[in-house]
Amino acid sequence: MLMAECVLKVNNLDAFYGDFQALFNVNIEVKASEVVAIIGSNGAGKSTLLKSISGLIKNHTPMVEYKSIKIGSYRPDQVSKLGIALVPEGRQLFPSLTVKENLLIGAAANRSSGSEWTIERVVELFPFINERLGSSPADLSGGQQQMVAIGRALMGNPDFILFDEISLGLAPVIIKSIYKALPNIIKGGVSAIIVEQDIGMAKSVSNRLYCLQEGRVSLSGTSSEVSFEQIRKAYFGV
Amino acid sequence: MKNSGLEVRSFSRVSIIFLALLTLLVFILYLAPVWGSRSDLRLLSEFLLFLTLASLWNLLAGFAGMVSVGQQAYLGFGGYFLFAAAMFLGINPLLCVPIAFIFGTLISMPVAVLIFRLNGAYFAIGTWVIAEVFRLSFAQVSSLGGGSGSSLPVVVVKKIASDKTLREYYSFWMALTLAVLVLTFIYFLLRSRHGLALKALRDSELSAKSVGVNIWTTKFLVYIFTAGATAATGALIFLQKLRISPDAAFSVNDWTAFVIFVVVIGGIGTIEGPIIGTIIYFILRETLADLGSYYLIILGVLAIGVMLKFPSGIWGAIKSKFDIELFPLTRKVSVNNYTVSD
Amino acid sequence: MDWVNAVLQGILLGGLYALFAAGLSLIFGVMRLVNIAHGDLIVLSAFIGLTVTEVLGLSPFISLFFVIVFMAILGYFLQRTLLNRTIGSDILPPLLVTFGLSIIIQNVLLEIYTADSQKLNAGSIETQSIQIFGEINLGVLPCIMFVTSVLIIAGLQHTFYRTPLGRAFRATSDNPEIAQIMGLNKSHVFGMAMALSLVVVAVAGIFLGIRTSFDPSIGPGRLIFGFEAVIIGGLGNLWGTLIGGILLGVSQSIGAQINPGWQLLAGHIVFLVVLAVRPKGFFPRVEG
Numbered sequence: 001m002l003m004a005e006c007v008l009k010v011n012n013l014d015a016f017y018g019d020f021q022a023l024f025n026v027n028i029e030v031k032a033s034e035v036v037a038i039i040g041s042n043g044a045g046k047s048t049l050l051k052s053i054s055g056l057i058k059n060h061t062p063m064v065e066y067k068s069i070k071i072g073s074y075r076p077d078q079v080s081k082l083g084i085a086l087v088p089e090g091r092q093l094f095p096s097l098t099v100k101e102n103l104l105i106g107a108a109a110n111r112s113s114g115s116e117w118t119i120e121r122v123v124e125l126f127p128f129i130n131e132r133l134g135s136s137p138a139d140l141s142g143g144q145q146q147m148v149a150i151g152r153a154l155m156g157n158p159d160f161i162l163f164d165e166i167s168l169g170l171a172p173v174i175i176k177s178i179y180k181a182l183p184n185i186i187k188g189g190v191s192a193i194i195v196e197q198d199i200g201m202a203k204s205v206s207n208r209l210y211c212l213q214e215g216r217v218s219l220s221g222t223s224s225e226v227s228f229e230q231i232r233k234a235y236f237g238v
Numbered sequence: 239m240k241n242s243g244l245e246v247r248s249f250s251r252v253s254i255i256f257l258a259l260l261t262l263l264v265f266i267l268y269l270a271p272v273w274g275s276r277s278d279l280r281l282l283s284e285f286l287l288f289l290t291l292a293s294l295w296n297l298l299a300g301f302a303g304m305v306s307v308g309q310q311a312y313l314g315f316g317g318y319f320l321f322a323a324a325m326f327l328g329i330n331p332l333l334c335v336p337i338a339f340i341f342g343t344l345i346s347m348p349v350a351v352l353i354f355r356l357n358g359a360y361f362a363i364g365t366w367v368i369a370e371v372f373r374l375s376f377a378q379v380s381s382l383g384g385g386s387g388s389s390l391p392v393v394v395v396k397k398i399a400s401d402k403t404l405r406e407y408y409s410f411w412m413a414l415t416l417a418v419l420v421l422t423f424i425y426f427l428l429r430s431r432h433g434l435a436l437k438a439l440r441d442s443e444l445s446a447k448s449v450g451v452n453i454w455t456t457k458f459l460v461y462i463f464t465a466g467a468t469a470a471t472g473a474l475i476f477l478q479k480l481r482i483s484p485d486a487a488f489s490v491n492d493w494t495a496f497v498i499f500v501v502v503i504g505g506i507g508t509i510e511g512p513i514i515g516t517i518i519y520f521i522l523r524e525t526l527a528d529l530g531s532y533y534l535i536i537l538g539v540l541a542i543g544v545m546l547k548f549p550s551g552i553w554g555a556i557k558s559k560f561d562i563e564l565f566p567l568t569r570k571v572s573v574n575n576y577t578v579s580d
Numbered sequence: 581m582d583w584v585n586a587v588l589q590g591i592l593l594g595g596l597y598a599l600f601a602a603g604l605s606l607i608f609g610v611m612r613l614v615n616i617a618h619g620d621l622i623v624l625s626a627f628i629g630l631t632v633t634e635v636l637g638l639s640p641f642i643s644l645f646f647v648i649v650f651m652a653i654l655g656y657f658l659q660r661t662l663l664n665r666t667i668g669s670d671i672l673p674p675l676l677v678t679f680g681l682s683i684i685i686q687n688v689l690l691e692i693y694t695a696d697s698q699k700l701n702a703g704s705i706e707t708q709s710i711q712i713f714g715e716i717n718l719g720v721l722p723c724i725m726f727v728t729s730v731l732i733i734a735g736l737q738h739t740f741y742r743t744p745l746g747r748a749f750r751a752t753s754d755n756p757e758i759a760q761i762m763g764l765n766k767s768h769v770f771g772m773a774m775a776l777s778l779v780v781v782a783v784a785g786i787f788l789g790i791r792t793s794f795d796p797s798i799g800p801g802r803l804i805f806g807f808e809a810v811i812i813g814g815l816g817n818l819w820g821t822l823i824g825g826i827l828l829g830v831s832q833s834i835g836a837q838i839n840p841g842w843q844l845l846a847g848h849i850v851f852l853v854v855l856a857v858r859p860k861g862f863f864p865r866v867e868g
Contacts, residue, residue: 056757076760086761094759096750105751108744109763156763305675307616352852355859356811358671359614362679363807364855367848370804374845490800495683502676531687538684545676546665 005031007191008053008160009065013072015045015052022048024215030160030191035182037206037223038195041235044212046195047089050162053193054086055079066160081109085158089165089195091149093137099148100133106155115157115188122151125181143174150178150185161186163194167201179205199231213237256564267414271407279410283478285520286417288497290471292504292512294464295497297424300507301436302460305358308365310494311349311372312342312465314487316472318376321482324394326381331390331398332408335416335473342469346462354454354461366490373488387483395480409478416474420467425509425565432456495534499541505551509565514553585716586837587830592718594829595726596791598822599784600806601813602733603777605821608810610753610773611667613674617682619803621778624685625651625785626794630698640700640790648782655778656771663774664767682799689796700789725787729825732780733818739776740818749773801844808851814861823862 008030015023023045030036038046051057053064055076063072071079080086085106093102103119123130126147137145146166153161167175175198182205186192196202202209203223211219211234219226219234270279291313299305319341320334329337353364377385399405427433435456476482486492496519504515519537526533548555604618615621625647632643662681666673708720740746752759752769760766788794788802805828813824828847835846854861 054761056761075765076757077763077765080761080763088758088761092755092758094751094754096754097747101747101750104744105747105759105762105764108748108751111763152762299672303671305672307679352855355855359616359675360807360811362616362675363614363804366800367804367808367851370801371845371848371852374848378841378845491683495679498676498679499683506672531690534687535684535691538680538687542662542677542680542684545673545680546662549670549673 007032007034007067008193010049010053011063011065013049013052013059013063015048015057015059017048017057022215023052026212026215026217028193028210028217030193032191033186033189034208035186035192035194035206037202037209038193038212039197039199039202039209039231039235040212040218043214045215046212047164048215049212050086050164050193050195053079054084054162056086077109080156081111083111083157083159084162085153085156085160086162087146087149087153087164087166089168091142091145093145093149093152095137097137098133099129099135099137099140102137102148102152103129103155106152107157109156111157115190117154117157119155122154125154125184126151143170143178146170146174146178154185159190161190161192163192163196165195165197167196167198175201199228199235211235253564264414264418268411270410270414276403276406279406281520283410283413285516286413287471287475288519289512289516290413290417290420291468291493292497292501292516293421293424293509294467294471295494296501296506296509296512297427298460298464299498300501300511301428301433302457303439304457304461305362306365307362307490307494307498308367308369309464309468309497310488310490310492311365311369312346312468313472313475313493314369314376314482314484315345315372316342316469316474317476317482317487318382319469320473320477321388321390322382324397325391328397331394331477332412335412335470335477338473339466339470341466342472343462343466346465347458349465350458350461354457369488369490373484376487377484383483385484387481387486389481390477409474412474416467416470421509423463428509432459436460491534496537499537501551502541503537503544503551505553505555505557507550508553508557510553510557511551515551518552582837583834586833588716588718589722590830590833591826592722592726592829593833594809594826595722595729595822596784596787596825597805597809597828598733598825599729599780599787600802601809601821601825602736602818603780603784604803604806605810605816605818606736606777606780607773609816610749611770612753613663613667614678615663615777616675616678616803617685617799618781618806619801620682620685620689620799621651621781622785622788622802623794623796623799624689625782626700626789627689627693627698627796629700629786629789630693633700640702640786644783644786647786648779651778651782651785652775655774655776655781659771659774660767664770667770682803686796686799693796695795695797697793697795698789699793700786702790706790721790725791728783728787730822732783733822736776736780737818745772805847808847811861812851812854814864816865817861817863820861820863820865 006029008028010026010028013023013026014021026045026049028036028049038049040046048057052059055071055074055078059072061070061072065071066082066084069082071082094105097105100119103122128144129148129151132140132144137148140148150166166178179201194202194206203226206223208221209223209226210217211231213234214237218237219230267282270282274282291309295306295309298309316338319338320331323329323334323337324331349368353361353368356364376382382388395405398408428436439453439456472487476487500515500519501512503518504513505511522533522537526536544551550558600619600622604615607613607615628650629640629643629647632638632646633640636643662677663674666677702721705721709717710720710723711717740749748759748764748769751762752764752766756766759769809824809828810821811824812827813820813822827850831850832843832847836843
């Protein structure tokens with residue numbers, strides 16, 4: 001593991017919600033073109049981790065490092081301009097905007113990168129969107145909303161995508177089809193962190209994984225090598 | 239209640255001492271005509287009336303969460319009520335003050351029903367509209383002087399007492415009694431379960447509702463009481479001024495702006511806050527009075543600064559630093575003599 | 581015929597009230613902030629227009645551009661330094677800070693300009709009128725102002741629903757946290773919204789100054805008219821605000837026709853009636 005390949009580093013992260021500490025001394029690494037999964041039970045701190053990386057929670061500057069830039073205390077819009085996109089928990093599409101406008105606002109940071117995402121390319125990825133460009137997000141199903149949320153994140157031409165529990169509340173068949181599109185989503189050197197409740201799914205789509213338990217990293221390893229028994233122990237803190 | 243080392247207390251030593259001193263002070267104040275000059279009495283009256291207004295506004299906004307910028311509606315109403323009742327019905331002006339409370343309460347009821355349809359800032363502007371309606375309406379009444387107002391006739395004034403000095407004593411005692419009554423009422427209200435309901439309301443309306451607090455009724459009762467008490471205060475204020483006009487009676491600057499600024503500076507949402515605020519108002523007034531509008535500007539800037547930096551005002555800052563309360567409102571739980579407050 | 585004339589004058593007046601309301605409505609829509617100093621900022625615009633016309637010797641219409649630029653910058657600055665710090669879940673700070681601002685502006689204007697009544701002089705156009713239906717005379721200036729108000733409201737609608745800036749407004753209003761993930765700086769977006777609001781305020785102020793005389797104390801009255809227009813028309817709907825302004829203007833006009841002293845009272849009473857029977861206004865779109 002060469003340090004030079006590391007795109008994102010989380011260093012000794014302590015994250016707080018007011019007085020409540022949610023993360024304790026968390027260390028995470030993600031390399032270029034890598035997919036890293038974060039698993040753990042509810043309240044383990046998975047979303048807190050993504051919020052800290054994306055800037056929604058402010059931390060000490062050196063605690064998050066992206067492409068050697070220390071971004072721990074950056075505002076979310078500053079983080080976004082660097083090329084980190086978040087697909088938030090619960091989709092959170094903008095209700096006052098149409099589907100098309102939701103996609104357009106994803107490009108608000110005016111970023112260009114190696115791969116230029118346009119509405120046409122997003123429609124190639126998720127064809128149903130073509131008929132729904134003028135619809136309100138409230139008219140879409142959960143799975144459709146999730147796909148639009150992913151499309152919205154892609155419109156920012158990110159080099160790094162954070163997926164926060166994209167399978168929450170969706171039927172298995174929909175979840176499968178979304179994850180089937182994952183390679184297309186992250187081709188071209190894009191790295192990703194996927195927070196996922198389904199351990200089997202997490203193992204199969206990622207290169208490496210970390211398990212969080214009550215705010216601490218309890219396990220890290222290569223996804224194909226880590227056993228379910230190891231995960232079970234790390235998940236519940238046994 | 240002593241139960242396995244658990245005790246619920248609300249009176250700390252500091253607050254007991256303070257309340258004892260306060261009672262002594264009130265007693266001394268009642269004797270003011272004996273030791274004070276006439277200008278002393280006037281200043282004290284002004285102080286007490288302003289303190290009453292500030293405490294009432296604080297009850298409404300700081301405790302019940304209803305920010306009104308239109309309380310001058312009831313203040314002016316009280317003043318006009320006194321003039322009308324004294325001049326046209328021949329009622330003793332002093333008696334008009336408590337009667338003004340009753341009628342102030344009555345007239346605020348339909349107003350409340352109307353403006354409770356609005357929330358937050360829109361509610362505030364709504365109270366302003368009501369004050370404007372009152373002002374414009376009274377300006378139409380020619381028997382009360384229309385737009386230029388009227389003075390209280392001497393024969394009516396003499397009804398209070400034929401001796402001028404005695405009149406001033408009566409006015410002063412009335413102001414003192416009003417202040418004591420209002421502040422005592424506010425204190426006991428906040429200590430009661432209604433006060434708890436208010437506190438819950440202020441923190442979260444939704445949660446308060448879910449534990450059974452009747453929001454509308456609680457707010458309504460606080461609103462009409464405040465209106466009535468403000469009307470009584472207004473009646474007394476204009477009794478002392480002996481002259482009333484729509485612009486003076488319903489002036490936002492004179493009654494609302496200063497009151498809001500000093501309550502914010504003193505500490506909104508605490509009983510001690512308006513007291514500190516009123517003291518600051520009068521101290522600053524001695525030094526800055528000739529600056530006219532600059533006084534308002536300075537107070538306004540101070541209030542904004544306080545609101546941004548120390549939202550709980552001067553008293554809030556003192557309270558959190560030293561964890562003291564002069565008027566005990568919170569209940570402290572002590573376990574084995576180790577105390578934690580709510 | 582007097583009554584028809586009164587109604588028509590009321591409609592034209594309503595255009596001005598809709599302008600008062602539009603700026604208020606915009607800010608509430610984007611950041612749930614009600615600016616109690618709104619009316620005083622309108623009066624401030626009129627006074628700045630006065631100074632510009634006196635110092636530079638320009639007509640009020642030309643000075644309008646200077647005032648617009650000044651107020652836009654002031655709005656952005658005010659929002660980013662002061663008002664952004666009041667936005668949050670507590671209702672007291674924005675209310676009390678903007679109230680304090682209102683009092684401060686009024687008294688600063690009082691100190692600089694005194695309490696004297698002022699007026700912006702637009703020249704001969706002030707007395708020109710056009711005749712319609714043979715008997716009715718409509719002032720040219722009120723007509724121009726009405727048309728301008730309608731155009732401004734149309735412009736605001738366009739901005740909100742058809743431009744990237746408007747998209748940013750709506751997204752930030754929906755969900756300020758997630759909007760930032762898209763690369764939108766919340767502070768900047770709110771600043772732009774206030775700047776836009778004060779552009780409308782600047783126009784309203786100049787129109788006000790040309791139409792009637794003004795002095796430092798009339799700010800709260802303008803706020804109240806704007807507020808009443810918003811409530812009558814319905815929250816969150818700019819075209820509804822235009823209708824609300826017109827209804828208010830017509831009520832005042834008819835009231836004045838009955839008795840000159842009843843103009844303001846008539847407007848307030850109509851407002852209270854609407855509040856009683858249709859608390860959400862006639863065309864509501866948003867929860868208050």
